[in-house]
Amino acid sequence: MLKTSKEMILLYVFVGLFLLMSAASPSKFLTLGNLQSMATQLPELGLIALGMMVVIITGGIDLSITFTAALSGIVGALVLSSGYSAGVEGTAVIFLIIKALLATLITALICGFVNGLLISYVGVSPILVTLGTMTLFEGMSVWLTKGGAISGFPGQYQWIGNGYLGFIPVPILIFIVFAVLTLILLERTAWGRSVYMFGCNPVATFFSGINTKKVVMLVYLYAAMMAAMAAIIMTSRYNSAKVDYGSSYLLQSVAIVVLGGTDIAGGYGKVVGTVVAAGIVQVLSSGLNLIGINRFMVDVTMGVLLIAVLLLNSFISKRKQGKGVKKEPKKIGIAV
Amino acid sequence: MSQMPFLQMRNINKTFPGVRALDAVRLEILPGEVHALVGENGAGKSTLIKILAGVEQPDPGAEILIDGKPANIRQPIDANQQGIAVIYQDFSLFPNLTVAENISFGKEIGLGKRFVNWFEIKETATNALAELGVELDLNLQLERLPVAKQQLVAIARALAFNARFIIMDEPTSSLSRGEVESLFKIIGTLKEKGIAILFVSHRLQELFTIAERFTVLRDGKYIGTYLKDELNEEKLISLMVGRRIEFIKQSRSKTGPVLLEVKSLTKKGNFKDISFTLHKGEILGLTGLVGAGRTEVVQALFGLNVPDSGEIYLDGVKVNIRSPEEAMGLGIGYIPEGRQREGLVLRQSVAQNISLALLKKIRGKFGLLNAGKEKELVEEYMEALDVRPRLPNMLAMQLSGGNQQKVVLAKWLATRPKILIIDEPTNGIDVGAKAEIHKLLRQLASQGMGILMISSELPEILAVSDRVLVMRRGRLVGEFAIEEATQEKIMNRAFMGMPGRVTA
Amino acid sequence: MKQRTKSKELWIFIILVVLSVLISARSNVFLRPDNLIDLLKNNAVLGIMALGMTLVIITGGIDLSVGAAVAVLTVLIGKFMVTFGGNLLLTFLVAVAGGVIIGIINGTLIARANIPAIVVTLGSMSIINGLMLYYTNGSWINDLPAWFIDFGKITLFKFHDAGGNVVGIPIQIIIFLIMALLTWALLKYTLMGRAVYAVGGNPVSAKRVGINIERTLIFVYAYMGFLAGVAAVTHTSIMRQVDPNAFLGFELQVVAAVVVGGASLAGGNGSIIGTVLGVLFMAVLNNGLILTHIPTFWQKIIVGLIIILAVSFDVIQRKRMEKSLPRVDVEY
């Protein structure tokens, strides 16, 4: 059974694509430089997708996630650029950076809190709430920046998005840390368990003494935290903050999450799936870019891949069901 | 029996890949008869119904005759056009459509119409309801009707396309006693019109009241068809399970000091002035008609329905319960009536369902779940409750009703509650599993747990409880020690001696 | 109080009225006939699309490919008219046929292969958009035939407003109204329309009463495609040129209008009246920003806040109402 799980299929697709791209342009694709650059590119979208995944597991959606990232990045950038002038050096810079990181995180958490409050405590449906907050956060970002970019950061800040530890880019390390964190939180904590159970059946979960409102609130806070992490990487990588950084990540992150096997209706979704799906998208995008395919055909390929993988999944699960009937009723039907 | 049977089914086989669900089954239905189809869960009743309804196809070689002529039922519309209607356990109605539409929809589709004539829809609905002798607001959205009335809508729908044969799958499982009686009256009316009924139920007492003939299935095999006079409950059970099961009055243990005291609990539009006590080691039966406010009261004890006034004392201490989380913290467990909707997370594993209420208790280092402890607890309780098959990773939806109920019980027992509230504990569960659950409840009581049990099935109340409370229209109207309780006395209180006033 | 959906529509109506009163208190232009006509005309395309999306959402689905679909259809008719000349009827037919084909493909994948609608349409959105931009490279199509431009300028029911100016109802509003009536009648008076509600309300029961679910779903997406075709013609008749990029991000606006109009993404609920009110709400909200002289940098903040307030109030008052409903007929 495990062999044909959604995640394994994805892994095959990933490996297949990777080999294909390597074969197509070995001298370009399989270079350290390209691998490093893919590893630098993936985390922003990957982190947002992880946040989106947790929300989708509860059966919700967070349309405001990219503007949460934009707004929190801008606030962090304002702290950073307003506190930085040529004279500031040494530990003062480190403190300033820490202050900016905290400002980014706190702003994002406030955004997540607003979403969580309206969704879990007031009871408005997630799509309506985040449709509103999406516009609100965008508006606040534009208002804060007047549409321009905030820049003028200390050079040290760039290390987060552009630095290396050994030969490994820092962003991918951040991504790995948060992917593992998400994995542990979802699979090994009471909250994570409740998230899955809530996604399948909120009523039964509530009736089992779980504080579902708190669970949902934490979900939106967590998504906001992922947005903040993505924002930090983005502001550092681009050495500035602006309202439309990452604005194309919204539907892309939803696409990655569903490609990763997460059930859009909630209740099922694996970190591994989302991570591999993000990898697939990255390999496809970078690979086709290296080969020199028209960008629009890259979009087309992504669309084809999305539908093809899900067709494959549905085909396999139909077959599995066919097989399942064979065994299971024997075991359970006549018991009692 | 010289009459031409309405329906004859012979040599019905149904093989799913690797499993034989039906093996040479036969069934004969006479016009205007009430026929009971009995068998344990998994005996093949639902497969047979699905074949009749056109949802499933039998294996080749099956003979289905209607009015003596071979019939071909390939899809639901065919069944409808042959005069066969199925009232599923969940009624298969549309919550978002009006009563009128729910009644007339099937007919309109059957006629192959393209446009909706609202006048005709209402007329069809009015006629069908008049035939039943019931009045309902035709423009009301179905989801706003109580369950019993939804069932009437489902029956009216069957009448609307002139069904000559109505299959009722567990029609009484969500009805109160009084409503069951009205349903039986309606079945009587249908009979008079020459409409045959196939009645599927686990409540044997009801079957003996209403059915004339019984067809028994076991493990997908045809066991036989019997006249009512040839059978009694005991014999029927032995035919169904193939072995004798004793359906006994459970032995009682001594009850202890007061565990829970409720004083004049009131909530507007829910219940008024409810006071009672629950003792350690006691099973307190709570009965009454559906809609009498029983569920609303117990939900108040579990923090799901915060009362306007009144007090709740636990071990003599006044408590304020505002959420299930708080109730659980106080040692209260609640097993709701809607097992599939409220009790279980069907798409998750048995193990995860059992440990769901325990998550706080199995937290280890750094707040991580202790997998070893979880496994231990899950195995312990699956064993204790004899959940079969003993596969913790199986999805809850793959279990039979009885085992699902055991999983819900396991979930709550694992929290070691002082008080267990259980709403319709054996609803839709077959005979063997019922007895097991009754025994288990008594066992728990003898270990000192206080159990508050809601049930509409009086034999169940009488077989299990120590004391019986009766509710009517949001108020407590009677309390009986088990020694003095009889079905008649309880019903009297539930109806206040005026059964005629309560219409379904 | 009688039906939940009805109260939902009433509530949006109240919010819409409040919003309009607030705006007209600050702007005497808002309620002028010419402004209201402009407002309706400029939101006719959104409205036509939202009608189709209502059906899709009632079945519990969603169609994210509508923006791409309408864009590709505008290109299609643009190229068609420039290359072949053609006439109005043919142009309509081309647009509608193209839309229906896209819809049938979406619907078939959703109904037959059982892939969630959001995934299928997310995929088809990138495929359609990608292919269209690959082939057009985003170039505008100019020089549409004169008869088409004239068609776009048609106004009916001319009357004199307070200032003595002649005001008429533009053809685009008429198209929107016809489509709204058509869709309303479809939902109310055809068995297919009732099947749409039935499938959204309870698919299992729908199958049991003999509704062909696959056919219903394919019909719904095809109808969405049909309206995308109508919207493409309407849009092009307003703009008089074709910009392949004109509908980027449009799908979220359409979904927003429908869900604000009271349809639930869970399926089963939604109505044409609600959707029309939802479209009007979004239209009035946007129209009011400049008329009430709200500074540019505050506009999005205010739009966001009003949407949040509107949807929250709706839920709060409904919850309050449901709480006060008696569950038991208590004897006093």
Added chain:
Amino acid sequence: MKKIIALLLSVLFMVSLLAGCGSDKSNTQSQQQQGQQQTASTKDNKYKIVVMPKLVGIPYFNASEQGAKKAGQDLGVEVIYTGPTKADAAEQVKMIEDLINQGVDAIAVAPNDPAALTPVLKKAKDKGILVVDWDTPADKSVVDLSVHQIDDKQYGEHIWDLLVQSMGTDSAEYAIITGGLSAANLNTWINYGLEYAKSKYPNLKLVTDKIPSDEKQQVAYQKALELIKAYPNLKGIIGISTPAPIGAAQAVQEKGLQDKVSVVGTGLPNDSKTYLKDGSLDVATLWEPAKLGYLTVALIKDMLDGKKPTDGQEVPNVGKIQVQSDGKTVIMGPPTDFTKDNVDQFNF
């Protein structure tokens, strides 16, 4: 299991086919170009020059693509014209990352956001790649060459001059409709223009802050309608970004206000022709994007050959260029104004 693998493989083949088709097409094309244009030079010597617009798939950047490609043919260099499908700086950075690994000789980019590109352009420079900005300036410190269509300050001022000319008065109310609030180059022109107006035309009154139009004609059209109604004394509308003046002109035309409200702005001649002719659009001003593309590639080729641009240099097919004092900022020349009289002479 086998079936699954087979299915997977077929999916991969599909993708590879798609990929293959695309790459074949571009390869053969460029080979043909080589064959025709540059028989003398071998494939290895050909410079690979990336020209990246803010986004692909809009008319303006399509026109520059034609120019850039033409220069590639004329001068015997390989031009890779590619960019994101959305005007998103993040996407641009990612693409440049990929292109650095492709091993190119020069990257010319029209930044969606100058600051955002600085780190990645630095990286490119470190790899020995010639870094150029075009259309919109990037961070001055990282670029080796900066190709401007126009002097931003002059252009902003020019637009305001056109407004005053068209209105026939410098004492009037006007509004600005811009492509997007966060578009850096549009903001630059507007800011220069506003500053200029403050001193030169103190009686011009901007009724409200610039209104965004999402780069869409229909939004510009709606906003213009609302502006006309909200500000009854409005005499002029400036549209910045190519769809904006067209949308505004359409609103003016529909309301029959050609004589009352003047519309000026940045527009492509083909798209604005109708409105110029009926008088609703008074004047559109732009440079020739194709020339800009051509110039960018031509100058890069020179730089790669070791030649620096000089002030007053005559570039074939483009004309005389100006070079500013820093020696690396090149300005193509003054903008072209399109009016109803001359618009038919242009085709882009």
